[in-house]
Amino acid sequence: MAKKQECRILAVVNQKGGVGKTTTAVNLCAYIAQAGRRVLLVDCDAQSNATSGVGIDKASVSSGLYDVLVENVPIADIVLKDVAGIKGFDMAPSTLDLSGAEMVLYSEQNFSRESILARALKGVRDQYDYIVIDAPPSLGLITINVLTAAQGLVIPIQCEYYALEGISQLLGVIERIQERLNPSLQIDLVVLTMQDYRTNLSQQVIADVREFFGDKVANTLIPRNVRLSEAPSFGQPISIYDPKSKGAGAYMQLAQEVMARK
Secondary structure, eight states, X not given: OOOOOOOEEEEEOOSSSSSSHHHHHHHHHHHHHHTTOOEEEEEOOTTOHHHHHTTXXXXXXXXXXXHHHHHOOOGGGTOBOSGGGOTTEEEEOOOGGGGGHHHHHHHTTOTTGGGHHHHHHHTTGGGOSEEEXXXXXXXXXXXHHHHHHOSEEEEEEESSTTTTTTHHHHHHHHHHHHHHTOTTOEEEEEEEESBOTTOHHHHHHHHHHHHHHGGGBOSOOXXXXXXXXXXXXXXXXXXXXXXXXXXXXXXXXXXXXXXXXX
């Protein structure tokens, strides 16, 4: 009997907003699940865009990630199954309450507060092939929890001016996490998003990022695509909303790259 593959925990992270982080997290999970793997998407952003992006009404969520991090609720108790109508795609949702989690954790001087999420995920790791964490656009305590819990990082970088701005700060935090909390953490893929083939700037950014990160850069480029932008407002991954769009084809290829690296 073949041995079951160990679950890999991936975090989609960039402290800069508007880089396609949540779009990447949601659509990676959708295509991984549609490839027959079981995947859990953990929404660690108080804006809850990943939660609503798979069709979950945030107002209807009675327990979310705040309860896991602050109230010690088992993460299995908040998981929603087969979201967006995709078998094997589960979600640990968040609500606006999560915005207060860092303040509570800091004020309580919680023991090993940087590792709360890592400990919580141990209870469900054997149920999934992948756990994908959508990190908040900041480098606060919740993001430190995300980096401590993850094994691999997926870093989206938009093909726009100042694309690498702030990356050195993020890499510095990653290095400190590796040294002090999570020595197994590594960058799996850097994903270039919002590419516009028509502009010289886009081509220059691609060249700069490839020079900086080398073979960590994904072969797949995510295009600037109207259908990708529309899909979250309908509560659907692009694989459901418009599977024939250029954005859908790109994220399907990216998911294949991710699975090939496991």
